[in-house]
Amino acid sequence: MKKTTVVFLLWPFVLAAQPAMQGGENNAADTVYSVVDVPARFPGGMKRLFSYLDSVKVYPADMLEQKKEGKVYVKFVIDREGKVTQPKVIKSLCPSADKEALRIIKQMPRWEPARQGGEPVASYYTLPVTFAIKSP
Numbered sequence: 001m002k003k004t005t006v007v008f009l010l011w012p013f014v015l016a017a018q019p020a021m022q023g024g025e026n027n028a029a030d031t032v033y034s035v036v037d038v039p040a041r042f043p044g045g046m047k048r049l050f051s052y053l054d055s056v057k058v059y060p061a062d063m064l065e066q067k068k069e070g071k072v073y074v075k076f077v078i079d080r081e082g083k084v085t086q087p088k089v090i091k092s093l094c095p096s097a098d099k100e101a102l103r104i105i106k107q108m109p110r111w112e113p114a115r116q117g118g119e120p121v122a123s124y125y126t127l128p129v130t131f132a133i134k135s136p
Contacts, residue, residue: 032077032122038115040078040123042108053129056104060096063131068094071128072101079122082110093131101129 073091114123
């Protein structure tokens with residue numbers, strides 16, 4: 001009788017643990033790498049990346065009025081298909097600059113994904129978005 005009671009009391013814990021153990025099997029496909037054999041690459045390279053950023057960036061009006069310049073650092077994930085996901089400001093300049101930096105990061109075209117062991121993998125990437133007033 002005591003054994004039966006113990007089994008019934010422990011059974012919910014055994015069932016609750018099952019999904020957690022099964023989820024661990026897929027972690028390799030869901031891993032986001034910080035260090036990789038070949039880093040992710042914007043189509044055309046770094047020069048094209050910064051050219052792209054300059055072409056789509058809209059300087060926030062409040063920053064122009066205050067003549068404010070600086071950089072916003074955004075960390076994001078480039079997934080196995082090269083899509084930019086999970087952008088997050090890790091070093092802020094001001095709310096309007098942060099908002100603009102996130103906007104342009106979210107609309108970036110697909111990248112060439114990072115490679116680890118010859119296979120495409122998701123990886124983190126940190127990018128500075130520079131706000132500098134251009135003189136006429």
